Amino acid sequence: MEIRKGVLLSLLALGAPTWAQTCQPSAVTPYLNINGTTSWVVKSSASLNTGSKVVLGPQPFNGTWSWSGCGASGSSREQTLKLTATCTATATFTNSCGAKTVQPYTFTVWPAPEANAGRYIMVDQFGYLPNRKKVAVLRFPIVGYDRNEWYWPGNTIQVVNAANGSVVFTGPVAEWQGGNTDSSSGDRTWSLDFSSVTTPGTYEIVDVDRNLRSARFEIGDNVYRNVLIQAVRMFYYQRLGQAKSVANAGANWADGASNLGAGQDPQARRFLDKNNASTARDLRGGWADAGDFNKYTSWEAGYAQELMDAYVQNPAVFTDDFNIPESYNGIPDILDEAKWGLDYLKRLQNSDGSVLSIVGVGGASPPSADTGPSYYGDVNTSATLAVAAAFAEGAKVLGSLNNAALNTYAADLLQRAKNAYNWAVANPNVIFRNNEGATAGLGVGQQETDDAGRQSLRLAAAIKLFAATGDATYRAYVDAHYMESRMFTYWDVSGFSAGDARTMLYYAALPGATQSVATDIRTRFLDLMGRPDYDNWGAIDAQRDPYRAQIGSYTWSSNSVKANAGTLYTEESYYGISRHTPDQDANAAADYLHYLHGVNPFGKVYLTNMYSFGAENSVNQIWHTWFFDGTAWDNAKTSTYGPAPGYLVGGPAYNVWDWDGGCPSVSSKCGSTRPTPPYGQPPQKSYLDFNDGWPLNSWSIAEPSNGYQVAYIRLLARFVK
Structure with missing residues (x-):
């Protein structure tokens, strides 16, 4: 019987069609x-x-x-x-x-975090690199809106593996400054150093006696990679004239191309001659600057340079797969983004080299709904110098990629940079002030600068042109004027002046730079960084900030100041000039990153809508034309979509925010009293996660900016693989 069955099965197999014999998964x-x-x-x-x-x-x-x-x-x-x-x-x-x-x-x-998770035990909610310093901050609020809350660390503080509940570390906490209350935060604090925990995984800090936990966090060798991708993609969402497809933007932020209609960017007219059709220019492209959608030329040029700088310092980090329209074209996506800005700046340049100062755009939610006209401001020296620097850097960076098409593009940029510089040198004081007098209504922020600002822009342009050309003419100008930089004139190296310091260090490292000048720059930088009374190494040594990220004051854009301050330590390491060890440099810089990621009095990740990327408490609302109060993009927690992920918000601003002077009687939107926070709080608590327009005027703390974003990208990239 078994023999007959085997024969039959063999015959069936022999008679089976070919596809059945060869079909494989x-x-x-x-x-x-x-x-x-x-x-x-x-x-x-x-x-x-x-x-x-x-x-x-x-x-x-x-x-x-x-x-x-x-x-x-x-x-x-x-x-x-x-x-x-x-x-x-x-x-x-x-x-x-x-x-x-x-x-x-x-x-x-x-699962969703417990009600008080992360309220008193502060950690970087994205996590920590295995071999970097890891410090949690525990807080007892003494001054401010939360002064009636009580917390005192229990006797047992543990680091617990969130996946299996195992305790991997139990450690003592260290009291900050002998139990003093920090005036900048209004908090009494303790710290828990758990740097010895290096095994990759998901963890929490647990106060066993108080039954309180921190937010969850990861330890891993590339915990910030997805965060960096979101941060860079912010520029994609800020593009004007760019369709945002579902595939690239995500379904929640897909939108048609904006500002391309009749009378808009492709047909922008001169603001001071609006009725003259012959003034129409094709000024499409560029980025909405911040929460407003205007395009300020000097600042746009700066953003393009900062994106390229971030790439130059971290080329392996910036790959070609950040899911923007140019992804997989063989060019790192951050340089594709910079090129988007450079393409726009080219449209602003006249044949004589001069550059238009501003393009005013109305904006709408979503951006494609904007039907208002676009107008441009006249040329000025400051915009022309800023663009000269951007074109020179673009020529050097894009020309280094061994790409034939980009080589041609880079050569064009270099000639444009020279033309812009030459025009500015011949016309050093051409001024155009927007949004005042006859130009009222053109833009919001004032893009024009003063004599010192123009001098700084010329110095930067000369440095970038020397880097791109090696022409001794530009070097001679730098050598004659470097002492007019902020490091020398104001003895200033801080988060408020980091851009100036970075440019000077860049020159000092260039082949062919005058060595005596380079030595002067490096020495002054290191001396100021090391002064005990300054907010750099002296503040770290004195443990001046219990949240481990000292800045001198909390003004408008304090989060940008924090990010820029962190980059000063990475610059020391990058250029190999530090008087500290590489670990000390990295740990100092990382503490500013940790502040932005949740080690602050609010336990707030100061980036929008990052819940899918590990944050338990990230920014829900920002003052932004697209993501405005009452729209479908208003609130990451309660509206249909919430804002796009990864926008760095301006952050705490001490004694800056206030409601309209006519409140409370001018509008029912005022409420009966000012919201606290942000009003009347210690500096680090002068923030509220809201995005109301008039009369509550949230923009001084709740607005993002491309400038804040590039500072954060530069810092973050140093900790990404």
Whole structure:
């Protein structure tokens, strides 16, 4: 009987069609994209906060798909899931011959944080690198809106593995300054150094006696990579004249190209001659500057340079897969972004080399809804010098990529840079002030500068042109005027003047720089960084800030000042001139990053809508034309979409915010009293996560800016692989 069965089976096999004998399952590659706004990665598992979104896009593209688990269903290859519990999504791929391949995606979903998690125990909510210093700050609020709350550390403070509950570290806390209350925060604090914990994983700090926890955080060798991608992509969302597709922007922030209609950017007219059609210029492109959508030339030129600087210092970090329209073109995406800005600046330049000062744009929510006209301001010396520097740097950086098309582009930029510089030298005092007098209504911020500002811009342009050309004429100008920089005239090296200091250090490191001048620059920089009465190494040595990120004052854009201050330590290390060890430099800089990521009195990640990327308490609202109060993009927690992820908000501003002078009677929107915070608070608590317009006027603390963003990108990139 068994022999007969074997013969029959053999005959059946011999008679089977060829496809049935050769059909084999196909290999499946499991791609996923966190939030639909980051790069696609080959990965089949992830740990995420509850409510996080993930897009699954396994390959190949042909064949058919079916899904189950985690809310996945249907036959679409791409699945967008909102995860609320640990689960496994299973994709089944059927190829053209009928063979099936099963690909699971496994997600660990962390539950919503407890009510007081992260309120008294502050950590970097994205995490820490294994071999870097790790310090949590514990706080007892004494002064400010939260002064009636009580916290005193218990006897047992632990670092706990969030996945399995195991205790990996128990340590004592150190009291800050003998129990004094910090005047900048109004808090009495303690610190917990858990640097010895280096094993990758997800952790929490737990006060066992008080039953309180920190936010969760990761330890891993590249914990900030997705954060950096979001931070750089902010510029993509800020682009004007750029369609934002679902594939690139994510479904929540997809929008048509803005400001390309009749009378808009492609037909912008001169503001001082609005009715003259012959003044129309094609000024499409560029970036909305901040919460307002105007395009200020000097600042746009600065943003392009800072993006290129970040690349030059960290070329391996900036890959070609940040999910912008230019991704996978062989050029690092951060340079594609810089080129978007350079393309726009080229449109502003006249044949004589001069450059227009500003383009005024109305803005709307979403941006494609804007139908208002665009107007430009006249040329001025300051914009022309700023653009000369940007073009010179673009020529050097883009020309170094061994790309034939970019070589031609770079050569054009270099000639444009020379033309702009020459025009500015011949016309050193051409002034154009926007939004005052006859120009009232053109832009919001004042882009014009003073004599010292123009001198600083010329010095920077000469440095960038010397770097690009090696022409001794530019070096001679630098050597004759370097002592007019802020380091020398004001004895200033701080987060408020970091851009000036970075440019001078760049010159000092150039081949061919005059060595006596280079030595002068480096010596002055290091002397000022090391002064005990300054806010740099002296503040670290004295432990002046319990939150470990000292700045001199909390003014408008304090978060940008923090980021810039952090870069000063990375510059020491990058140029190899530090009087400290590489670990000391890195730890000092990282503390400013940790402040922005949650080691602050609010336990707030000062970036928008980062819940899908590890934050438990990130910024929900910003003052921004697109993400304005009452729109579908208003609030990351309560509105339909929330703001796009990764925008750095301005942050605490001491004695800067106030409601309209007519409040409370001028409008019911005032309420009966000023909100506290931000009003009447210690400097570090002078912030509120809100985005109200008039009469509560949130912009002094709640507005983002491309300038804040590039400072943060420069700092963050130093800690990313």
